[in-house]
Amino acid sequence: SYVLTQPPSVSVAPGQTARITCGGNNIGSKSVHWYQQKPGQAPVLVVYDDSDRPSGIPERFSGSNSGNTATLTISRVEAGDEADYYCQVWDSSSDHYVFGTGTKVTVL
């Protein structure tokens, strides 16, 4: 089955840039979606189809995808961005959906 690997944690100072990676075999050929989950809350879609943002999501959230790595970038990080982040793809070969292992973003 298709596996998506994320770093367990990323730490970043306020105002700096956080980059969260999502590794998978030839993930560049797939569409990657990203979710933010704050403690005690349901996940929220922050980026879809590699780099598009749903309405209401700040422009500070952006995404890219190439080769074996997709990246969620959070610019000008704020305290409110502290959360767990998950990538997700649809694996067409199996017709299954897969979530990444998740990354906890800590704002220092």
Next chain:
Amino acid sequence: EVQLVQSGAEVKKPGESLKISCKGSGYSFTSYWIGWVRQMPGKGLEWMGIIYPGDSDTRYSPSFQGQVTISADKSISTAYLQWSSLKASDTAMYYCARGVGATVEFDYWGQGTLVTVSS
């Protein structure tokens, strides 16, 4: 306004059956997928399965195939996740989410249903 409202928390004993629900409103329920996602305590998100209420097309993750049943009643815009015999390891938060797009991102989520299985 799109909303997915899930049924309330459940406390069950091992071996008991359970059916939890997810009611959609504010959109055409039959035109979007509904996915189910498990989150065990302190752990990540796991895709369990997905259903298209329009024609009841259903797919399951291999990890959950045969362990749960996903269904939908389009007459009342409600999707279901059910177990015939719960285990302690089924203790988790369960989310439903609306799936949209060619590669199905989950754009709206329910509030979650906490299922606790304990003797």
